[in-house]
Amino acid sequence: MKQFLIFVKKEWLHIWRDRRTLFILVFMPIIQIILYGFALTNEVKNAKIAVFDQSRDEATRAISTKIAASQYFNIVKNLYSYQDIEATFRKGQIRMAVVFPQGFRYDLLHSNHAQIQLIADATDPNTANTLTNYASAIINDYQQTLRPTGSLPYTINTQVRMLYNPELKGAYNFVPGVMALVLMLVCAMMTSIAIVKEKEMGTMEVILVSPLKPFRIIIAKTIPYLLVSMVNIASILLLSVYALRVPIAGNLGLLIAESVLFTITSLSVGILISNTAKTQQMAMFTSMMSLFLPTLLFSGFMFPIENMPVPLQVISNAVPAKWYFIIVKDVMIKGLGFTAVWRETLILIAMTAALLGFSIYKFKIRLA
Amino acid sequence: MKTVTIEHIVKTYPAEHGTVEALKGISFEIDQGEVFGLIGPDGAGKTSLFRILTTLLLANSGNATVNGFDVVKDYKSIRNCIGYMPGKFSLYQDLSVQENLEFFATIFNTSIRQNYGLIKEIYEQIEPFKTRKAGQLSGGMKQKLALCCALIHKPTVLFLDEPTTGVDAVSRREFWEMLHRLKVQGITILVSTPYMDEASLCDRVALIQKGGLLSVNTPKGIISEFKKTLWSVSADDMFGFMKAIKKDPGVESCYPFGQVHHVVFKTEENSEAWLQQIAVQNNYNKAAIKVIEPNIEDCFMALMQD
Amino acid sequence: MEKENVIVTHELTKRFGDFTAVDNVSFAVQKGEIFGFIGANGAGKTTAMRMLCGLSLPSSGTATVAGFDVYKQNEQIKKHIGYMSQKFSLYEDLTIRENIRFYAGIYGLRDERIREKTDLLLQQLHMKGAERTLVRALPLGWKQKLAFSIAIVHDPAIVFLDExxxxxxxxxxxxxWSLIYEAAGRGITIFVxxxxxxxxxxCNRVSIMVDGRIDALDSPANxxxxxxxxxxxxxxxxxxxxxxxxxx
Structure with missing residues (x-):
């Protein structure tokens, strides 16, 4: 036990004395969260839109006025044909178009069923998503005023069409996604250099010729980094709540516990990389290349996994971030409890055990 | 029982074209309490042999034991009883002198206090700097700290891989004095060095070159194996004199040695007269010619040529 | 006969903070001389050598190397010296010929001269036929000899050899050392x-540095x-x- 503790202490001293790296490790997640946060900001004001009103009746005018009156939209153009819509979008003059079909009011009053089409420029998916959500809300609001007593069930169907990017996810998806990405990268990179550094410095030679057992070396190396990661979890959660305004709907304790679990998984990934890499550069490169893209692609927060070909869907199951992403969405956003995420939790635990076990098994008791 | 036994050890490494043989089936033994020197240039196979004996590398074939333990099967037992100082400085540069020592004592399940007696003399020299980071120590002090760390768990066999390489003559001498005090404590020491002059400081030496042993003997024994007469010559134009000597077909070798050249003839007769004649023919002045006792380097070079 | 001096230093000093690495060093090295520069680790050898190679500015004192001032003409100095150390060697992943070409090219030798020099050098080192071998595959001794020959490929006034x-x-x-003697015979000054x-x-003369000062300078015999x-x-x-x- 004493052997183990002094190794942890030594490892901690390495981190603590390398102030520059420590600074980067602690501030990198903060900066990343803030950067991503700005990229996914859901506050849209005075977005330029156009209206193509083929009905030109009382109801369409009322809805147009209501939309124009809101702080979110600014009607800059009235359009007169579908070709116009396309052309205006191409010129980049508008972010969204509202299309009323002919006989809108008639449909609304007589068949109790009318349609509005919202066409958004989804090259910027977040903005497109936000705009259509706002517009839908305004139209719903108008619907409420039509039936103050709730007697007549007039319904307007807003038909949303996303140009250029048919599948969109909500902005709230980004915070759990960014949490998964940042934790994975920072933790894995930290530990990926931990073992290979000793190999490069030549100290591994002396450590190997001591009675220390491989699993103690590996566990001792992860513990100080776990401490640093806890700081990162705290700063990421604080920023999510206060800077990005994504409240924690579920149990905070559960969220933290799950984050610590995911951190350990990520640290284990780093240890495995460190075990097999020959140089520190190699380790850094491997962790960047093998973790950044898969996490981005397969965790589900950028690209919907449901739409991927089956082989890729299968691959995505091997990405730890996917499971953590589901957990955070459920606990943080939806406010669900442990009963909702126990399966994902179990998968993460199994992955961690497998990674650590494999690292210890692969740990070379000799050189070369 | 021999403290270290080495039998037909072969070690090869993959290379661009086939393999490189770092050790070509070498065998020797080391007695308990010996200071044994492994002497040879870079690339002779010294480090490979050290790593095999310290259980860090597996040999392709052959057997070796340390304290009676097999280097492959009983590697854990060996790791408990040996001290190892690799050729490259292998302590934590960002930890202080004291922190390094404490770390190595603890991972070997001991404490500084328990074995302080063994390292006292060496540690006292670096104690004034005990809070300094190891990376900021001078070469000589790093070496002393590394030796302390290798000794702190009271090993019975000490492996020192080129401890004096790149170290100045004064520090080298001090280091050897330390080793001799450790020998008195009964520790068996295997030390490698590229400096031939350090051979005389060992009880026995193995001369190693290109993965093969040239000779294993006491320093005196190695010198007595040198059967030919060795001439020391000098004149005013040393470089010219050497060229002239080398041109002579009767000369086996002529090597510069500091202020003189060492010359060996193929046949022993009339050597002195020959040398005199070469000096006179070329008008070299102040020619001095005499027979001398060979040193280890003479022997090494003679063996290299065989 | 008074020989030409190629290195002259006068009270050359280098301080790092309040630490004086090189302390008032004055000496002269003659053309074609083999000058040994000896000292314990940390005596100030490396610092002194860096100043003479134009890599580091002295704190005070004067020095000229190949007739150029170390303060103002360090680019000129670099053109007229060669440098080789145990650590700095050749490009391991280039062949012998490519290494020669590269270094000769750096010093601005003309193509024709480079060809001449390459042939001469390969012949001298008995490496003819091996010129397409990667340096990585050479034994250490060959590498060192090749490195030395390349360090003097541009016929510098002085070559600095660090261990x-x-x-x-x-x-x-x-x-x-035979190579060193030959180079010295051609008039190249050796600082080793x-x-x-x-x-x-x-060496012809040896200086021994202790604590940043030169405590002894004379021929080995003296x-x-x-x-x-x-x-x-x-x-x-x-x-x-x-x-x-x-x-x-």
Whole structure:
């Protein structure tokens, strides 16, 4: 036990004395969260839109006025044909178009069923998503005023069409996604250099010729980094709540516990990389290349996994971030409890055990 | 029982074209309490042999034991009883002198206090700097700290891989004095060095070159194996004199040695007269010619040529 | 006959903060001389050598190398010196010929001259036929000899050798020194540091640095006589033991 503790202490001293790296490790997640946060900001004001009103009746005018009156939209153009819509979008003059079909009011009053089409420029998916959500809300609001007593069930169907990017996810998806990405990268990179550094410095030679057992070396190396990661979890959660305004709907304790679990998984990934890499550069490169893209692609927060070909869907199951992403969405956003995420939790635990076990098994008791 | 036994050890490494043989089936033994020197240039196979004996590398074939333990099967037992100082400085540069020592004592399940007696003399020299980071120590002090760390768990066999390489003559001498005090404590020491002059400081030496042993003997024994007469010559134009000597077909070798050249003839007769004649023919002045006792380097070079 | 001086220093000093690495050093090295520069680790050899190579500015004092001032003309100095150390060697992943070409090219030799030089050099080193071998595959001794030959490929006035023979076997070490003698015979001044004291004896003159100062400078024979010692090893030990400071 004493052997183990002094190794942890030594490892901690390495981190603590390398102030520059420590600074980067602690501030990198903060900066990343803030950067991503700005990229996914859901506050849209005075977005330029156009209206193509083929009905030109009382109801369409009322809805147009209501939309124009809101702080979110600014009607800059009235359009007169579908070709116009396309052309205006191409010129980049508008972010969204509202299309009323002919006989809108008639449909609304007589068949109790009318349609509005919202066409958004989804090259910027977040903005497109936000705009259509706002517009839908305004139209719903108008619907409420039509039936103050709730007697007549007039319904307007807003038909949303996303140009250029048919599948969109909500902005709230980004915070759990960014949490998964940042934790994975920072933790894995930290530990990926931990073992290979000793190999490069030549100290591994002396450590190997001591009675220390491989699993103690590996566990001792992860513990100080776990401490640093806890700081990162705290700063990421604080920023999510206060800077990005994504409240924690579920149990905070559960969220933290799950984050610590995911951190350990990520640290284990780093240890495995460190075990097999020959140089520190190699380790850094491997962790960047093998973790950044898969996490981005397969965790589900950028690209919907449901739409991927089956082989890729299968691959995505091997990405730890996917499971953590589901957990955070459920606990943080939806406010669900442990009963909702126990399966994902179990998968993460199994992955961690497998990674650590494999690292210890692969740990070379000799050189070369 | 021999403290270290080495039998037909072969070690090869993959290379661009086939393999490189770092050790070509070498065998020797080391007695308990010996200071044994492994002497040879870079690339002779010294480090490979050290790593095999310290259980860090597996040999392709052959057997070796340390304290009676097999280097492959009983590697854990060996790791408990040996001290190892690799050729490259292998302590934590960002930890202080004291922190390094404490770390190595603890991972070997001991404490500084328990074995302080063994390292006292060496540690006292670096104690004034005990809070300094190891990376900021001078070469000589790093070496002393590394030796302390290798000794702190009271090993019975000490492996020192080129401890004096790149170290100045004064520090080298001090280091050897330390080793001799450790020998008195009964520790068996295997030390490698590229400096031939350090051979005389060992009880026995193995001369190693290109993965093969040239000779294993006491320093005196190695010198007595040198059967030919060795001439020391000098004149005013040393470089010219050497060229002239080398041109002579009767000369086996002529090597510069500091202020003189060492010359060996193929046949022993009339050597002195020959040398005199070469000096006179070329008008070299102040020619001095005499027979001398060979040193280890003479022997090494003679063996290299065989 | 007074020979031409290629290195002249006068009270050359280098301070790092309140630490004086090189302390008021004055000496002169003659053309074609083999000048040994000896000292314990941390005595200030490397710092002094860096100043002479134009890599670091002195704190005070003057020095000229190949007639150029170390303060103002360091680019000129770099053109007229060669440098080789045990650590700095050749490009391992280039062939012998490519290495020669590269270094000769750096010093601005014309193509025709490079071809001539390459042939001469390969012949001298008995490496004819091996010119397409990667340097990585060469034995250490060959590498060192090749590195030296390349360091003087542009016929510099002076070549600085920083522990050129570390770890090399005794025969190759001597072959290396033959190359040094030949270069000196052609008028190239050799400025060499070494930890092998027998090599110090090969030099025409040896300076011994202790604590940043030059405590002795003379021919090996005179030094051995002065310090009543049979070898340079003895001379060095007597001087270096007086050192107060330890450390690089």
């Amino acid at each position: 050129p023979t570390g770890g090399v076997d005794p025969i190759t070490r001597r072959e290396f 540091t070494t930890h092998y004291m027998d090599e110090a004896e090969y 030094l051995m006589q002065q310090y009543a010692s049979a070898s340079m090893d003895g001379v060095f030990l007597q001087l270096a033991r007086k050192a107060k400071r330890s450390g690089d």
